[in-house]
Amino acid sequence: MASRSAATLDDLRRHNRVRLLRRLHEGGAATRSDLVAFTGLNRSTVGAVVTELADVGLVTEVAGTAGQVGRPSLQVHPVAESAVVVALELRVERSIALLVGLGGTVLARREQRHRRSDYGPAAAVRTVRSLMRHVLSQGPKDAAWVGVGISVPGTVDHGDGRVRLAPNMGWTDVPLADLVRESILEEYGWSPPVVVGNDADLGAMAEHVRGGGALDENLIYLSGEVGIGGGIIIDGRPMTGAGGYGGEVGHMVINPAGTRCRCGAVGCWETEIGRDAVVRAAGLSDDAEVADVVAAVEAGRRRARTGIDRIGSWLGLGMANLANLFNPQVIVLGGHLRLVYPLVEEVVEQRMHEALPAVREQVRVELPAFSGDSTLLGSAEAAFAALLDDPIDVLGRSGRAIA
Template sequence: MTHVTQDLTRADGAALPTSPPALRRANLSLVLRHLRDHVSRSRVDIAEATGLHRATVSNLVAELLERGLVREVGIEHVGAIGRPRRAVALHGAHVGALGLEINVDYISIHGADLSGRVLVERRVGFDTVGSGPDRALRRLSLGAREAVEAMRRAGAVPAGIGVAVPAMVDVARGVVTLAPNLGWQDLPLAARLSEALSTPGTPAVPVMVDNDANLAALAEHTSGVAAGTPHLVYLTGEVGVGGGIIVDGKLLRGADGFSGEVGHLPVDPAGDRCGCGRYGCWETKVGLAALMRTAMPEQAYQQDSGQDGLPVSDPEERAKEIARGLAAGDERMLAAVAQVGRWLGLGGSIVVNLFNPRVIVVGGYFATLAEWLLPHAQRELERLVVAGPAAQCRFVASDLGFGAASRGAASMVVNRLIDDPNTIMDPIPRQAAY
C-alpha cells in the first residue's frame, strides 16, 4: 500500500485516508472523476494527470473494467515512434441516475447512465401550486416510477434520484425549508418521495434534494455553453428567479446552504409584493410572471392556472408565443421585454459587483427570448458595474433549455456515486423489483 499512500499525497495534497479500503475508494474516485471530465484517456495519461503510480492505475482500471464502469475505446499512438496506448472511457451503462425537477407549472425528468447517455427526458405541465404538496408529490412519484421503468428497459438500474426544487433546501436532510412560489414550508421531500417509491423487500433508492438554480448551475458548468468556466452565475428564467453561483469551479452554498437567492434581492422598495411576502424583489421585475403581466396581461399567471391537477400552459410555450410576437414586431411585447431586460441588467450588476463572474448564463424563458432580451441587459450591466470594462462579464443564453435543473439533478447523483464508488462497485441486480 506504500505506492497508494504516496500516490494520493501527490494527487491532491489532502489528508490521507487511514485504512486500505479508504485508500482504494479514494483512488477509484480519483480515476472515475478524471474520466468523467475527459472523453477518454490512456492509463499513462491518467497516471500523469492524477499523480497515481502507473501500476496503481492499471490495477484500478482493471477493477473498473471488470465492474463495467469503464470501457476500452481504442488505441492511441503517441510520439514519433508511435507507442500504442489503449484508451478507456467512463461507461457504467447499467448504472442509472434519475433527475427530477418540480416547479410552479411543470415537472421535468432526465434519466441518464453513468457516462451521461440520456435514457429518458420529458416535461409535463402540472399546476403544482394549485395541487398542494400532497397531490404534487403523488404526481412526482408517478413520473419517477414511469422514468425508472423506462430506464430499466434501457438496461440501467437507478442508483439514486435527485430532485430540483425552486426553494431553500436543507440538503443534508432533504427538506424543503421554504418554497415561496410553491407555497411549501418544512416539507421532508426526500423522505416522502423515498417512501412513495419504496417496495417491500427491495432496498430504497437514495433520494437527494437541492435548489433548482444550484443544480442548473452544476449542469451548465459541466456541459453547458460555458462549461469549465471557473467563475459563473446561472439565473433561472421561471415564474420566480433563482441563482446558482460557481466560484473557483465549485458551487457556492454559504454557511447554511441557502446562497443564490438572488431573485429576492430588493431592487424596488415601492414595487409589487413578492411570493416571499416582501416587496420589490428582483423576480417581481424579471420573472416570467412579471413579463406576462406586461406583455400578455390577458394570459397572466393565476388567470389560466389548471384546477385539480389538469394540464396548464407550459412556460416554454408561453415564451415561444412571446417570441413569435416579438419577431412580428408587436410593440407592447417589445416594450415589455426591453423593460425586463433593463431590470435584468440592473440585478445582474449587483451579482457581478459581489462575485465578479466571467459569465452570467441565463436559462428558462430568458434563453428563449435572449435575442431581444440580452442586448438591453448587457447595456445596463456595463453601465452599472463598478469595475466597468475590467469586469469582462457577459450574459449568455443557456442551450440546455428548461431541462437544465433536472439534468443537474441527475449529475448530482452521478457526482455522489463517483465520490463514493463503493455504492456502485458491487454488481447491481438488473431485474430487481422497484
C-alpha cells in the same frame, strides 16, 4: 506508525479511484495516456485502477477510432448502462424526469404537465412515482440504480432534503426527500439515496461540470421560472451559505417602489423579471407563455417591444448587482431568461455597464449549454455524487433499476 501509513495508502487508492472515475464520468472516454496526464499517476497505477473499475463493470476498454498514426490505443469509456440515476425537476406547471447513465448519457425522458394551483406535496409525490416508473421501465436491465436527484424552485435544507419554502409552489416545510423515499420503498421494497436541491444550484452545477462554464471557477446560473433562482459557484465550489439557502437572487430587492412579492417584501427582482412580469409587460394575458412574448416581439408588436425592453433593463440592473457582489467570470441565463435575453441583449449590456469597470470587464453572459435541461442534468450529477465518491461500496449496496 504502521497503521497510519496503511490508512494513508488506502486513502490514496480510494482517492485515485475517485479522481479517475470522475474524470471519465465528466469528461467522457479517454486513453490510458490521457488518464496518466490528467491524474499525474504513473501508468501502472492508472492500469490498476482501470482494471478495478472494469471488474465491477463501471468502465470498459475499447480500441480507439482511427486518425492516429501507429496502432490505435485503447480508450477507457464509462459504461452508461452500468449505473443509473433518476433525475427529476419539479416546476410550478410541469415536472420532468430523466433516466441518466454513468457519463451523463440520457437514457429515457418523461414529462407531465399539471395545474399551477393544484400541486401540493402529495400530488407531487404521485407525479414523481409515475414519472419514475416510466423512465425506469425504459432503462437497461441490471443497471445499478444508485440515486434519485430532485430539483425544486425553492430553499432546501441540504441536511435532510426538506423544502423549507417554495413560494411559487405554495410549499412550506415539506420533507420531500423522506416522502419520495417512502414512496419508492413502498413500490420497490428498497430505495437508493434521494437528494433534493434548489433548481438554480443544480443548474449551476451542470453548467460548471459539463457546460460552457466548465473552466470558470466563478459562475452564476440564473434559473428563470415563475420565480428567479440563483446557483452560485465560487472558486469551483457551490456556495451554499450557512444552511444551504444562499443564492436567493430572486428576492434581492431592486425596486422598492415596485410591487409586492409572494415572499412578503416589495420590489424583489423576480417581481420585475419573473415569468408573470414578462408576460404582463408584453401586454399578453396571464395564461400566455414566454414563447408567445417572443413571437409578439418578433412580429414587431410595439407594446411587446416596449415591455420586453423594460424587462431587459431590470434584468441588466440585477446582473450588474450580481457582478459587483460576486465578480464572476460568467453569468448563465437559464429558464425563460434564455428566451428573453436574445431579445434584449443590448439593453442588458447597457445596464451592466453600470457595474464597476473591473468586474464588468471580467464577466461574460451566456446561454446554458443544455438549453432547458441544465437543472435536470444537475439533479443527475447530485444523484451520482455518492457513487463517484465511493464507487465500489455504493455499487455493492445498490438495487437493480429493473428487477
